[in-house]
Amino acid sequence: MSLSTTPNVTQLLVAWNNGDQEALSQLTPLVYRELHRLAHGYLRGEQRGHILQTTALINEAFVRLIDWQSIQWQNRAHFFGVAATLMRNILVQFAREQNAAKRGGQAIQVSLSEATAVKTRHNPDLVALDDALNTLEKLDPRQARIVELRFFAGLSLEEAAEVAQVSVSTVRRDWRMAQAWLHQQLSATT
């Protein structure tokens, strides 16, 4: 097996983390495929909100492609950290493309405040969220990081705590605050 010579997802992630944009273009289709698969599942009326999906995707990359008896937790944490940022990057880009595609053809939406609030809660606008996260990064980088880990990488409180190397109660407080603040930002702009 030529594990060392062929790029695998881990290496692609590392390369991308080091600024290699080509790696991103190789990783993006993987996430897009998963998106289509999920969307297809919704169409069939499968239950929504499988929190496992994102972690499954990332875990899968991790589990299959790393010689993981030799991997220490540090690397695992690092892996999830980079993967979370990657997911954010790709998913927000995807949302931008979809928004652009929708523009023009659609009728003007009448804004109803309650409808907007409910929509924000259940289907947050990923592009607006990304902007708000950028602001949050300047105010409290750790909170922004935890949002990436929880929302974009689908990690649990405990997993996020391990990756961010803080206590679970810290993650819980950060998450609670970030949730409230981001919700406020998104409700104000939509």
Added chain:
Amino acid sequence: MTPERYHRLGEIFNKALELPPGERVSYLKRACDGDADLLREVEALLANHSHSETFLSRPAIDVAAQLVPQKQTPFASGKQISHYRILSPIGAGGMGEVYLAEDIRLKRKVALKVLPASIGDDEERLRRFEQEAFAASSLNHPNILTIYEFAPDGEIHFLATEFVDGETVRSCLKRGPMSLGKSLDVSVQTTQALAAAHEAGIVHRDIKPENVMVRKDGLVKVLDFGLAKLVAPTPLDSEAQTRMQTLTQAGTILGTAAYMSPEQARGETVDARTDVFSLGVFLYEMISHRHPFMGQTISHTLVAIIEKDPPWLSQVVKGVPVELEQIVHRCLEKKTEDRYANASELLADLKRLQKNLEMGDQFTRPASPQQSSQEPTLIPQNKTNENIVQPTIISPQSSPAVTRRSRLFWLLPGLALVIIAGVAVWQWPHPAPVNPAANVTTALPERNLTYSLTVQRYRDGKPYQSPFSSSGREIFESGWRFRLNLTNSQDGFLYLINLERNGQYRLLFPLPSNNGGSAYIKAGEGLQTGWYEFDKQPGTEQFRLIWAAQSAPEFEQFRRLVNNTDKGLISKPEDIKTLTEFLQQHPASQIPVNEDSQNKQINVHGREAILVALLELEHR
């Protein structure tokens, strides 16, 4: 907004949330100290908090998936695709929707699998899909689903196959354990199908209960032949490309990770012996109604597949013939060379066993109408400790003695068990330690435990104000005391340990002063523990609640340390090691924890024999 102000805002926000609602207003006024803007900001944030608990609770990929433009809509009945008329939807597989349809020309029922648009768009995948469909259609075997046609109709690609009027083994299993006879029959037929495939040089690679159907007349049909090949690595591809393709089916991974062979899980090349391994998992699950490697997450499951030996079948089911146990465990060997070389070899052993059992059955049937006494029964975990030993590893076909023993076993189950156990104990004076409930099982009923905290504030060494209920999210003060209130709807054994700062543990329950010194709590009786006090050193305390279906020897042994000298402290390195290993095998529940914020209660539930809840209590 500056980072400093945001930080201040956060402090007040979090502190306010930890206070009882009645105390918030006065606290906010005090904390904001006349800064009207700050007060307004905190109040706005608190208002948002009350609406935002579900905000961002669905992972981003889920949210993004809603944006995917939908090209394909389910077909209504009556719609015609090529020369097939859709009758009704049957279900959905990893590769697309499946409909019951009628072949208008041949006037017969077919199953029509319509490929999702995401595959239809991809010519390379489509080409391979077609190629695999051809490969599968070359397999002409009664136990393999017959493929009629693979064709495009305009933009739609579909696969027409034989229609099987029956159910998958998965849905059989959902109804409850299958009888030994039925399990064996399904195993033999499934293995027959794979033997034919292996002889033709085709590996299925995705054997699992979902892919095996049992027709109403009992005939078994193996599905998705060759389709799995599309998503599995093949040595012909470049490594990277293969990996991409394996990743595209993350959905399949969710379903099938549990049936992967160790070499598949590592992403290595696979051959017929991979199917043998998956068959082993399939057999194990049918016979015992529990999965040999299932963990709490996919990662745990895959680690178990790669590294852990499953519990012996006889440890989880009573009445399994020794030969069957040996057959199944030989399939589950980690090293490919230790397994059966292919399905034909396995089939020979299964058929021999089936014949032997049928002979025994003929003798017993007229005498004993109690068919059930011959069926495997689940053994409660832990109880296995005393009387279960590992069976001899003797190849059944090479030893007539074993065959004879099996028949005796079958005729006189109770007596034979005693004899075999007796002989075995004599042969193994030191049976290998059995790890109780090392594996999460799907067979056990769901267990749950609800807990909340009662906290008593202390000031100057005296109780101060009334005790309050808490779910443990607050930040406590050193010197405060708390006790746990538990409610349980099943019988169980409770252990409570605390991780001390130097890596030692302390047993906090059971204690002589509480519950008569016993860990046992009867269903519905619940329990309130004694008071525990936070020490003077600020930090996060880690308590673990262990809720076990059976008495846990790992903890029972430490009751000797509950005395005035040791004060429950578990300090010996070997004891710490025992506990650490136990906790690694039984990590705290992560997903199935429900928090009822209104009643300050936390509910932990799951199907494990041992549930572990981690309470992290922070105190100043």
